[in-house]
Amino acid sequence: MVGTSAEGARRACRESKVLAVGAGGIGCELLKTLVLSGFEDITLIDMDTIEISNLNRQFLFRKKHVGQSKAEMAREAALKIAPNAKINAFHGNVKGEKFDVDFFKSFDVVLNGLDNLDARRHVNRMTLAAGVPLVESGTAGYNGQVTVHRKGETECFECQPKPVPKQYPVCTIRNTPDKPIHCIVWSKDLLFPGLFGEPTQASQENGAGEENGAGGEEKDLEISTRQPGQSARDYGATVLGEVYHDAIARLASLEDMWKERDPPKPLDSSLITAGLGKVAKASSAGGPRGAAGESASHVLGLTNSHAVWTVEESVAVFVLTIEILLEHHAAKIGMLGFDKDFDLSVDFVAAASNLRSFCYGIPQQSKFDVKGLAGNIIHAIATTNAIISGLIVLEAQKVLLKQFSDVMTTFVQHNPTRGRLLQRIPPQKPNPKCYVCSKAMVRLEIDVKKMTLGQLVDEVLCKSLAFKHPTVLVGPTMHFESGNDLEDDEVLHYGKQRKKILADLPGGPIAHNALVQVEDYSQDMSVEILVQHKVFEDEGSAEFFAVHGEVKGREEGEEGGGDEEGGDSDDDDLCVVVAEGEGAKRNDAEEGEGERESKKQKTLM
Ligand SMILES: [Zn+2]
Structure with missing residues (x-):
């Protein structure tokens, strides 16, 4: 820190009240660094409990802590480092009612070590409302960033x-994959739920009348049901033949589809026979099968998750996984979905996607890579968390010492430019077109003759615009209120209102060109939304509205790599990247461009 006495910095640490949100990967590092830097009044919030998979790098926790509150255990561990510190731990959701604007106002600075976008947006609004500086952070693998946000002085987190989530064309997934991710999405979202669960909403939508310019397509997976008396293994082999031989052969016969590309090749029966031979051999070798936690790859001795299976091995894993699921998890059949923590589902998706890739001449992937791609996972790196936490504390000290001209946005980069791991740029000014901190108007395209008030509230206001308790007004007419302080009759009234079509709302319909005022007292937010009627062609699609901010991306040529954003995740071991299925490094400038051009953009930040 330029021009600061060490004593001044120490005093600032000692006398400041700090709120740290999150006690996970970044949070553990941050709390340790805070107490070692001399901070003595720290409040910690985290809603999670400790899981065994956290222990590899959330080093404040030990095996005996599994199942206990992260916030409380982190507090205990930090007190061993600094017994005189005052540390308050809250095991709860930062969006909870007790953490209101007054609560945030009681701190000198707020430090975010969060792994989900929704909570980060909420904390952004609360710190803006409270006028408290926010030091924000995020990591994704080797990349990370720390930003400082001060109301009116710098951009806010949502400027x-x-x-936005990456989506693939339906016909590519169903008929013409050309990348491993296409086959993985097909296995995870269509085949696995088709066999073992309720088809996901996505797969139902995928079947809903998509036009395909290629001149024909395979509409649905044709999989027979298990016959009475048919063994689970025999059924698995039947499914394999139907999916990788019969269906592929049928698809390959649609000549119009293959004018521009090579048709897929049905799986050869000799490969199927060889794979089934492996299953027979593994089961004749004896040993328990399908016991708690045992997966097909384990039974088959395929224990190196970084190795790419042969086609025969994928056949064996495919059939044996079906057998184990049907024989040992019968109660869950019909309810299963892909779960990165359920090894049988990972095995299945790895085998199924690799077999499909083989048919289409696409390179196959290791189970480890399939798991990462299927879960949009970028594996957390403890070192990145440590670097980021150090940077958070450095920036917090500058803020507390009011050395605002020294404050920097810092990117930690996987591939250092000019030998520098850290890239630092001054904070951006507030974006005048940001609806969160600059009160800019939002333009919303919706079908006002189809959308209900409930959909507007749930999908647009809460999910897309991150409101917590929105109030909806048109002129003087109050259409909707939410929150915990409503009377019973109000709850009943607004429950009825929710079912009404927007254009039919009495006393000020939400029709074309209506100006809707949305307020949220819990976040001290107020936004004007200009509604424009638009008919969305694609019935049943998830894309039934479009939010257009005039929020612009960063200027062309400005560097800002590494600004990865974590999405919702129930496990902060793994940072789920919302946008990229393939883990490619992104660039802010490109993201901004893409968003501006996207007609179907749903998220406005
Ligand atoms: Zn903003």
Whole structure:
């Protein structure tokens, strides 16, 4: 820190009240660094309990702590380092009612070590409302960043667009994959739920009348049901033949589809026979099968998750996984979905996607890579968390010492430029077109003759615009209120209102060109939304509205790599990247461009 006496910095640490949100990967490092830097009044919030998979790098926790509150255990561990510190731990959701604007106002600075976008947006709004500086952070693998946000002085966390989920064309997934991820999405979202669970919403939508310019397509998976008396293994082999031989052969016969590309090749019966031979051999070798936690790859001795299976091995894993699921998890059949923590589902998706890739001449992947791609996972790196936490504390000290001209946005990069791991740039000014901190108007395209008030509230206001308790007004007419302080008759009234179509709302319909005022007292937010009627062609699609901010991306040529954003995740071991299925490094400038051009953009940041 330029021009600061060490004593001044120490005093600032000692006398400041700090709120740290999150006690996971970043949070553990941050709390340790805070107490070692001399901070003595720290409040910690985290809603999670400790899981065994946290222990590899959330080093404040030990095996005996599994199942206990992260916030409380982190507090205990930090007190061993600094017994005189005052540390308050809250095991709860930062969006909870007790953490209101007054609560945030009681701190000198707020430090975020969160792994989900929704909570980060909420804390952004609470710190803006409270006028308390926020030091924000995020990591994704080797990349990370620390930003400082001060109301009116710098951009807020939501001034720049955030990545939107990557979507693949339906016909590519169903008929013409050309990348491993296409086959993985097909296995995870279509085949696995088709066999073992309720088809996901996505797969139902995928079947809903998509036009395909290629001149024909395979609409649905044709899989027979298990016959009475048919063994589970025999059924698995039947499914394999139907999916990788019969269906592929049928698809390959649609000549119009293959004018521009090579048709897929049905799986050869000799490969199927060889794979089934492996299953027979493994089961004749004896040993328990399908016991708690045992997966097909384990039974088959395929224990190196970084190795790419042969086609015969994928056949064996495919059939044996079906057998184990049917024989040992019968109660769950019909309810299963892909779960990165359920090894049988990972085995299945790895085998199924690799077999499909083989048919299409696409390179196959290791189970480890399939798991990462299927879960949009970028594996957390403890060192990145440590670097980021150190940077958070450095920036917090500058803020507390009011050395605002020294404050920096810092990117930690996987591939250092000019030998520098850290890239630092001054904070951006507030974006005048940000609806969160600059009160800019939002333009919303919706079908006002189809959308209900309930959909507007749930999908647009809460999910897309991150409101917590929105109130909806048109002129003087109050259409909707939410929150915990409503009377019973109000709850009943607004429950009825929710079912009404927007254009039919009495006393000020939400029709074309309506100006809707949305307020949220819990976040001290107020936004004007200009509604424009638009008919969305694609019935049943998830894309039934479009939010257009005039939030612009960063200027062309400005560097800002590494600004990865974590999405929702129930496990902060793994940072789920919302945008990229393939873990490619992103660039802010490109993201901004993409968002501006996207017609179907749903998230506005
Ligand atoms: Zn903003």
